[in-house]
Amino acid sequence: MAEQNFPTHAKVVIVGGGVMGCGLAYHLAHEGWDDVVLLEKAELTSGSTWHAAGQITHSTSSFGLGKCVDYNIGLYSGGLETETGQPVTWHGCGSFRLAYTEDEMDWLRHTLSVGRSLGFNIELVGPEKVAELHPFYNLEGVIGALYTPDDGHVDPSNVTMAMAAGARQKGARIVRHCRATNITQAANGEWIVETEKGVITCEHVVNAGGTYARQMGEWSGLQLPMTSMTHHYFVTENVPEFESLDRELPVIRDDKKVSGYIRMEQKRGLIGIYEKANPNSVWHDECPWDYENWLFDADYDRVMPWLEESLNRMPIFADLGITREVHGAISHPPDGNPLIGPAPGVQNYWCCCGTQIGIGWGPGLTRELARWMVHGAADISMRDYDPRRFGSYANKEWQVVKAEEDYCLRHEIPFPHFNRLAGRPIKPSPLYDLLNSKGAVHEEVYGFERPRWFARDGVAQEDHYSFRRNAVHDMVGAEVKAVREAVGIMDVTAFTKVLVSGAGAHDLLDRLTANKMPQKVGSITLTHMLNRRGRIELETTIVKMGEDSYYLVCAAFFEQRLLDHLNHNQRDETVSITALSSDWSALSLNGPKARDVLAACTDTPLDNASFRWLSAQEITVSGHKVWAFRMSYAGELGWEFHMPFAACLDVYTALWAAGEAHGITNYGSFAMNVMRMEKGFKGAGELTNEVTLPEADVMRFVRSDKAYLGKEQTLANADDLPWICAYLEIEPDGVEDGHGGEAVLLEGAVVGSTASVAYGHTVGKILAFAYIKPHAATPGTSLKVVIAGEPRAAKVLGEAAYDPQSLLPRVDSTAKEPQ
Numbered sequence: 001m002a003e004q005n006f007p008t009h010a011k012v013v014i015v016g017g018g019v020m021g022c023g024l025a026y027h028l029a030h031e032g033w034d035d036v037v038l039l040e041k042a043e044l045t046s047g048s049t050w051h052a053a054g055q056i057t058h059s060t061s062s063f064g065l066g067k068c069v070d071y072n073i074g075l076y077s078g079g080l081e082t083e084t085g086q087p088v089t090w091h092g093c094g095s096f097r098l099a100y101t102e103d104e105m106d107w108l109r110h111t112l113s114v115g116r117s118l119g120f121n122i123e124l125v126g127p128e129k130v131a132e133l134h135p136f137y138n139l140e141g142v143i144g145a146l147y148t149p150d151d152g153h154v155d156p157s158n159v160t161m162a163m164a165a166g167a168r169q170k171g172a173r174i175v176r177h178c179r180a181t182n183i184t185q186a187a188n189g190e191w192i193v194e195t196e197k198g199v200i201t202c203e204h205v206v207n208a209g210g211t212y213a214r215q216m217g218e219w220s221g222l223q224l225p226m227t228s229m230t231h232h233y234f235v236t237e238n239v240p241e242f243e244s245l246d247r248e249l250p251v252i253r254d255d256k257k258v259s260g261y262i263r264m265e266q267k268r269g270l271i272g273i274y275e276k277a278n279p280n281s282v283w284h285d286e287c288p289w290d291y292e293n294w295l296f297d298a299d300y301d302r303v304m305p306w307l308e309e310s311l312n313r314m315p316i317f318a319d320l321g322i323t324r325e326v327h328g329a330i331s332h333p334p335d336g337n338p339l340i341g342p343a344p345g346v347q348n349y350w351c352c353c354g355t356q357i358g359i360g361w362g363p364g365l366t367r368e369l370a371r372w373m374v375h376g377a378a379d380i381s382m383r384d385y386d387p388r389r390f391g392s393y394a395n396k397e398w399q400v401v402k403a404e405e406d407y408c409l410r411h412e413i414p415f416p417h418f419n420r421l422a423g424r425p426i427k428p429s430p431l432y433d434l435l436n437s438k439g440a441v442h443e444e445v446y447g448f449e450r451p452r453w454f455a456r457d458g459v460a461q462e463d464h465y466s467f468r469r470n471a472v473h474d475m476v477g478a479e480v481k482a483v484r485e486a487v488g489i490m491d492v493t494a495f496t497k498v499l500v501s502g503a504g505a506h507d508l509l510d511r512l513t514a515n516k517m518p519q520k521v522g523s524i525t526l527t528h529m530l531n532r533r534g535r536i537e538l539e540t541t542i543v544k545m546g547e548d549s550y551y552l553v554c555a556a557f558f559e560q561r562l563l564d565h566l567n568h569n570q571r572d573e574t575v576s577i578t579a580l581s582s583d584w585s586a587l588s589l590n591g592p593k594a595r596d597v598l599a600a601c602t603d604t605p606l607d608n609a610s611f612r613w614l615s616a617q618e619i620t621v622s623g624h625k626v627w628a629f630r631m632s633y634a635g636e637l638g639w640e641f642h643m644p645f646a647a648c649l650d651v652y653t654a655l656w657a658a659g660e661a662h663g664i665t666n667y668g669s670f671a672m673n674v675m676r677m678e679k680g681f682k683g684a685g686e687l688t689n690e691v692t693l694p695e696a697d698v699m700r701f702v703r704s705d706k707a708y709l710g711k712e713q714t715l716a717n718a719d720d721l722p723w724i725c726a727y728l729e730i731e732p733d734g735v736e737d738g739h740g741g742e743a744v745l746l747e748g749a750v751v752g753s754t755a756s757v758a759y760g761h762t763v764g765k766i767l768a769f770a771y772i773k774p775h776a777a778t779p780g781t782s783l784k785v786v787i788a789g790e791p792r793a794a795k796v797l798g799e800a801a802y803d804p805q806s807l808l809p810r811v812d813s814t815a816k817e818p819q
Contacts, residue, residue, distance in 0.1 A: 006198040007173060011035035012373070013193045013200050015180045015216065016208030018049035019160045019358040023366035024206060025167035025174070030367075031374040034171030037202075039195060041179035042292040044164055045157045047210040049358055050293060051328040052156040053233050053272050055251055055261060056360040058120045058148040059097045061111045061414065063741040063753060064380035066118045068364020075363055076154045084169065086162035089155035093264070095251035096130050096145040104256065106467035107413050108146040109789035110739060116786055117743035117753035121150045124789060134249050136241060137262075138313045151251065153263065156359050163363070179289065183207075183219045189347060204373060206350045207343070211287045211329050213353035214399075222343050224387065225394040226354040227403035228287060228329040230280045230296055232303050233272035235265050235324035241316045242267045255411040258310045269317045273306045274410040281400050281407075282329055298325035330356050334394060334402030335420070336409070340365050340385040341372060344560045347568050351387040356410075377535040381688040388560035393426045393447040415465035416739045417443075417452070417670075425449045429493035430585055430648040438666055446556040446581075448494035451668035453479065467788070468736045469759075472670070477761040480674050482665035483634055484762055487591035489655055490667050496559040497580040497642065500566065501549040504573020509542065509550055512569055512709055514693060514702045518544040524614045524631060526701060528693060529565055534713025535689045536696060537565055539682075543616045543629060551627070551642070555684050556581075569709065585648035588672075589655060590638035593662040595813055598639060600658035601651075604628075608812040622647075622654035632809045633672060635679035635802060677758040677767040680727050680800035685740065685756040686769045694718040695771070697725045723752055726777040729801060730766035730785050730794040732759060737766045738787040744770045745784040745791060751776040754785060763801045768794075 011033055014021045017040025025038045040046075056073055060066050081088040099105045108124055115122035125147045127139045164174055175197070182194040183205055191205040207224070209216040217224035242249075242264060251263040260273040280302065300307070311318045331354045333339055338361065339354035352369055355361055365385065368378035383389070405422035419441075425432060427447035436442070439455035441463060453475050455461035464470045482488050500509060510517050515527035523544050529537045538561060540554040554562055559581055566577050589598060595606050604611065604619040611617060616629045624647035632638035641651060656664060676683060686696055693699055693714050702714070730738070738757035743750050752772030760767045768785065776783065779798030784791035800806075 006175070007037050007200055008198065010037040010200055010202045012037070012204040012206060013191070013202040014038040014206040014208050014352070015183070015193065016040065016047070016210055016212070016353070017044040017164070017174065017176065018047050018208065018210050019045070019156060019362045020210070020352045020355055020366060021206070021208030022160045022164045022167065023363045024208060024352050024369055025172045026163040027363070027367040027370035028373065029167050029170035029172050031370045033374055036167070036172040037200060038167070038172065038174045039178050039180055039193070040174070040176050041289070043176060044174070045160045046292045047212070048328060048330050049156050049160055051295060051326050052359050053153065053261070053270065054156045054359045055153040055263070057095050057097070057151045057251070057253070058115060058122055059095070059111055059146050059151070059253065061107070061114050061741065063114055063117070064384070065361065066114060066120070067380050068361055068368070070118060070120065071364045071367065072360065072362070073150055073152070076159060077152070080159070080162045080166065084162045084165045086165045087158055088162050089158045090152060091154065091248055092150065092152040093248040093250050094133070094147065094149040095151040095253060096134065096147055097253040097255070098130070098142050099144045100141045100256045103413055103466065105144050106736070106788065108144065110467055111146060112789045113743055113786040114741040114753070117741060117750060119750065120148065122146065122148050134252060136249070136314060136316050137252055138315060153251065154359060159359065180216070183216065185220065185346065191348065204348045204350060206352050208352040210353060211283065211331055213331065213351070215286050217343070220346065220349060222346070222349070223392065223394065224339060224343070224351060224353065225390045225399045226331045226333045226339065227281050227399050228283045229332045229403055229407045230282060230327055230329050231272070231274060232298060232325070232327045233270060234307070234322050234326070236269040236271070236317050236320040237323050238267045239269050239316055239320065254313060255413070257313055259306045259411045260310070262310060262314055268323065269314060269320070271307065271310045271317070273303045273310070274407060275303050275306055276408050276411070278302050279404045279407040281404055284396060284400055294328070296327040296329070298327050332356050332403040332406050334390065334399055334406065336406040337384045338365060339387040340369050341382055341387050342564065344388045345564065376531045376533040377689045379690060381690050383557070383684065383688060386561065388564065389446070389557050391447050391560065398423045398426060416467060418465060419443055419463045427582070429491055430645050431491045431493070431652055434649070434652070435491060435666065440666070440668065443669065445494045446559060448556060450494040451491055451666065453668045453670045454666050467739065469734070473759070476670045476674060479665060479667035479671035480761045482663065483591045483636060483667055483671065483675065485592070486663040486665070487589065487593040487597055487659050488665045488667040488671070489652070489659065490588045490672060492588045492640065493585040493648070494556040495581070495586055496554045496556055496562060497584050497586070498552045498559070498562055499549065499578045499580055500552060500575060501546070502573070502575040503548055504575040505548050505550055508566065508570060508573045508575050510706065512565065513542070514708050514711070514714070516703045516706070518542055520544065521546060522616045524616055524629060528687065528698065528701060530693070530708070530710030530714065531689070532710060532713070534692045534710040534716070536687045536691060536693065537689065538562060539687050541631070545616070545627070583645060584642055585645050586643070587641045587648070587652060587655070588633070588638065589641070590632050590634040590636045592637055592808070593659070594637045594639065596662055597655055597659040597664065601654045606813060608810070613810045622650045624651055626651060633681065634675040635681070635806065636808050637811055638809065674758050674761060677756065678760045678762055678800070678802035680797070682725065682769060683756065686725050691725070691771070692717065695721050695724055721774050723771045724774050724777045725755070726770050726772050727797045728768045728770055728783065728785065728794045729797055730768055730787070731792050732764070732766050733792070736788045738768065738785065743786040744772050744776070744794070745786065746776045746781070751783070760801055765801065767801055
């Protein structure tokens with residue numbers, strides 16, 4: 001029986017009363033949804049929140065996360081307490097991140113560039129500045145530091161209680177000591193939340209369960225990848241040297257020596273450690289429901305090497321005792337990023353969990369989730385946080401392996417393209433072993449193994465990490481040259497591949513795409529799907545395979561997003577939606593000799609009259625029926641071949657054998673990215689939920705004479721854009737080329753930031769896409785881009801740097817002229 005006055009209906013039920021759940025209730029109320037009920041099984045903050053150290057820093061090289069952090073610091077440093085009247089206890093002491101090596105300095109320089117694009121108060125300083133503001137730290141070996149003076153730390157419980165108060169003030173209801181026991185979906189789509197005090201029916205349910213989130217997901221048949229990892233921090237006795245200080249010392253983040261952080265805790269010292277060996281995962285199956293304010297006994301043996309070094313770095317702590325040992329559990333998803341957004345395969349079940357740094361990241365991310373829920377899209381790119389970025393391969397055993405890997409990387413340098421190798425391969429393609437034997441260095445995308453680049457000429461077949469050019473630069477350049485001058489082949493099995501068929505297939509897809517649908521069997525269309533806010537959900541290629549059959553291809557990590565978008569927007573159409581990605585493989589063949597190679601392997605005529613550009617046919621290669629699409633992301637004469645897994649090795653072997661006389665080369669995703677940048681093709685880094693089609697400057701793929709989801713919003717601001725995606729060339733220095741997120745300047749003022757950056761080996765320039773203010777985006781405009789902390793000359797381009805008329809993909813077999 002329900003408790004008296006217990007709510008039976010709500011628009012939203014949030015399960016979990018930590019910083020994430022309370023943050024979401026607060027921000028939903030601010031976005032206009034006040035019919036919100038939050039359930040907490042014990043007291044607010046009694047899970048992972050209460051034992052957090054509470055630090056937050058502008059020192060992040062993630063552009064989206066940087067926006068969240070800046071918002072959080074503003075909220076903590078005055079806005080929240082002023083609004084709610086609840087104390088927050090903000091310590092605005094600033095912080096330093098130290099560097100001992102040039103690799104660490106390069107990381108800090110890149111972070112500085114990103115910070116400048118976001119308008120942060122941030123600077124790169126020498127050891128003398130650290131010594132001036134923190135005279136007690138042993139700076140032996142330190143060569144520089146990133147100084148972020150607006151950073152600080154905050155009381156985790158006070159912050160959470162203040163956001164809870166703010167939510168209540170705007171109408172949200174919080175029910176404590178009420179454990180949820182089940183979450184199921186009714187036939188009408190509503191969610192049923194069973195609790196110890198009664199049952200609530202709601203339109204939206206949110207899993208903010210912290211260390212309980214994974215097992216809560218299982219109630220609803222969901223696999224939410226995360227594992228609880230334990231983390232230590234220690235508080236010393238009072239420090240005599242702190243007694244006379246009239247200010248709080250900056251937080252020190254020492255990634256190399258301490259693998260953690262050191263700061264003041266009133267007049268005591270606080271040392272936090274993320275040990276780089278022997279990480280400890282707990283509760284692989286279930287976190288006990290009766291745990292409240294739970295801590296583990298300290299494991300000094302595990303953390304001792306770093307604890308000893310912390311005392312060496314802060315010698316004034318060396319003779320002091322430890323008065324408090326905090327060893328608590330924190331959720332770690334497989335890649336370290338939280339799960340913020342829709343759960344896979346269901347509607348109106350939202351994840352607000354898996355957050356390893358809840359105080360540092362939480363409020364900003366919950367604000368974005370609230371916007372997503374209320375308005376249909378967040379205002380930052382959510383690709384890295386979308387729970388649908390994992391597939392069914394992410395089982396519990398794999399989750400543990402990846403979470404332990406992530407924990408050990410918490411205070412390592414986040415090199416560009418860092419390749420996390422634990423637990424792999426999980427979804428190898430049919431060519432995985434063969435390509436490994438040919439020097440492939442693979443990356444994991446949605447579980448699949450995809451070649452990045454190929455080791456040649458004595459270069460080791462391993463990852464070479466740096467913010468600067470290294471041996472990989474020349475390997476990629478060789479692959480690009482081979483494709484541009486002869487022919488190259490790539491395993492693109494990782495692409496998402498979905499078949500939509502049935503009498504209603506055309507109508508469903510036509511409603512969801514901005515471009516004209518392919519009309520004839522064998523026609524190909526590139527188009528975009530939008531949400532109700534007019535923002536970009538994804539870009540996809542649609543191939544008409546039959547009268548009522550359409551084959552969709554898009555980036556690997558959008559598979560579940562595509563499936564959900566199709567399923568959730570169905571009306572009464574008779575349609576079948578089938579994911580083929582795990583059963584079908586794909587190859588890409590590109591280059592001026594691609595037709596010669598393919599002609600040796602098939603009887604199908606390949607001249608323009610018989611096989612036109614942007615068309616598809618079923619052909620036979622090496623005895624196998626395959627679908628051949630004449631299209632090229634590289635901007636060359638080329639085809640993609642899609643086929644069942646069983647055919648892939650034979651087809652690759654036949655194409656390779658035919659190509660040897662023409663100098664065929666394997667190439668990977670790094671070369672593919674370079675070539676698409678040279679062609680001015682926008683990719684997933686530009687086409688995000690942050691932007692509309694006119695902002696992305698892709699209106700040439702839009703038909704104005706048809707209706708589609710998001711059309712009204714697409715056209716509403718087309719003449720008054722806040723930013724636009726511009727195509728830039730940047731002067732290279734031969735050392736570092738940029739990595740995305742860098743500030744773009746016009747006459748010294750920041751006008752935007754880069755989205756994607758790559759060195760164009762064919763054209764000898766750094767190329768970039770950047771979202772900048774429209775007045776700065778006119779072709780020919782001279783700009784500067786801050787790379788590695790220093791401004792470089794740049795210019796807005798009005799056309800592709802390579803083959804701007806797109807003549808090469810359309811060249812005929814006889815006349816050698818484009819179609």
